[in-house]
Amino acid sequence: MKNIKKDFPIFKNNPGLVYLDNAASAQKPVPVIEAVTDFYGKYNANIHRGIHKLSELATTKYEDARQIVADFINAEPEEIIFTAGTTDSLNSLAIALEYSGLLRDNPTIITTKLEHHSNILPWTRIRNAQMKFLDITNHYQIALTETEGKNPGKQPDLISITHMSNVTGTITEPLTFFKKFPNAVKVLDAAQSVPHIKIDVKKLGADFIAFSGHKLYGPTGIGVLYGKKDLLAKLPPLKLGGGMIREVHTDPSKNQWAGIPEKHEAGTPQIAQAIGLAEAVKYIQRIGFKDIEKQEHDLQKYMFEKLKEIDEIELYHPELGFRAGAVFSFNIKGIHAHDTAQLLSDKQIAVRAGHHCTQILHRDVLKRQGSVRASFGLYNTREDADQLIKSVKDVIYKFNVK
């Protein structure tokens, strides 16, 4: 994978940029940017059976995008619902599940202390939800035994876990957890994993999977909720409005919804963004996951070893025996995360500082107010890693911690 950066205009426009905030959002290659512009410039129209040519073309492109995303994760096209992003997917799913009858009264919901707020908060709003948080081990893995909540033996109504942590890089084994709770609705937050490891929905054991376009080198404002066919058919509409109906009457009990996936996509969708997302998927497929995973795995190993060598660094990442992505959160002892991030930014290195939307992880597990996070993408190189290490050492020197 040589010289991938040339495909991403952001690097030409920001010479010297060492972009290591991919867990927050990824950069876009030319085909994605062009796809969005082309839509708006050449065939922009609303979709959904508009008879005129532009509308037919836009509809075809939009549904092609759905097929491309479906093939990408080994799903059927009617199992792909386009949403505004992972957070939107999870929120809509939680609301629809509440009305679905698939959860009992006072539903027991299991999640973990590793989760992003977007995979915690939507569940807490379900009426009378009894939340249980699985603990995190010293190796930043999700523990299988429950340690919080009443009724420890009770089978949960829903379990939702992350596929890859946006803080520790931990890659989980969803099947291990899902097999333990066969009757629960099983949800997987794949926002971090989809861009970095090959996803096959038939092997993950999840009923629903959510991920975002903008982390996948695609546009902002688009995401996906994958759902097993029969569940999506049973689920009340995620959103209501135009385009998802068969019949609408003044007596709401007579209303009839469309089949899937249309039933779950109300209103004019993010057409340009869906088309852009499909281009991002095609771009990744042209490079191939084999090469992407190999490069990122090499970088992960390299960075882990380099960071471990620096005594002043407190690293929140699993040992090399555990499966993890190239996401590294750390603190330089004695220096506030914001100061570290600022000094790195002054050297053109883009990282993030704070709690990364994981306050429970930081407060209960890491026992830190915040951390600095460097996260790698498919265009990052060893040179980027070396720059980061060198600059971190400079920061330590400047603050005279050494």
Added chain:
Amino acid sequence: MNNNIYQENILFHYKNPKNTEKLDEHTHASKIANYTCGDEIELELKIEDGIVTEIGHQTNGCAISIAGASILSEYIKGKTLKEIQKMGKEELLDLLGIELSPSRLKCALLGFEALKEAIK
């Protein structure tokens, strides 16, 4: 943009912040936090005959927030209550002498916000 905000005076105050002892007695106090950053400050003032005679702050956070609170604490010692009430953010920012991005501005002004809160 090569704007170094970690200049000598900032680092000096960060490493040896002034007026960080808890006061035996105080007339005004406040406690605030900056949730974006995780910076927190507890501030105590002793105002006698309308003049700030003592000040103590415990600031937990980034270098900018600690330096800001420290520099502010030195500045307001001996000032009158009226002068502090009239004080605007720009005065403190001039003292710090650095250009701050919007997100770091909040850090620098943490002590200032605590001061205004204490004398409300």
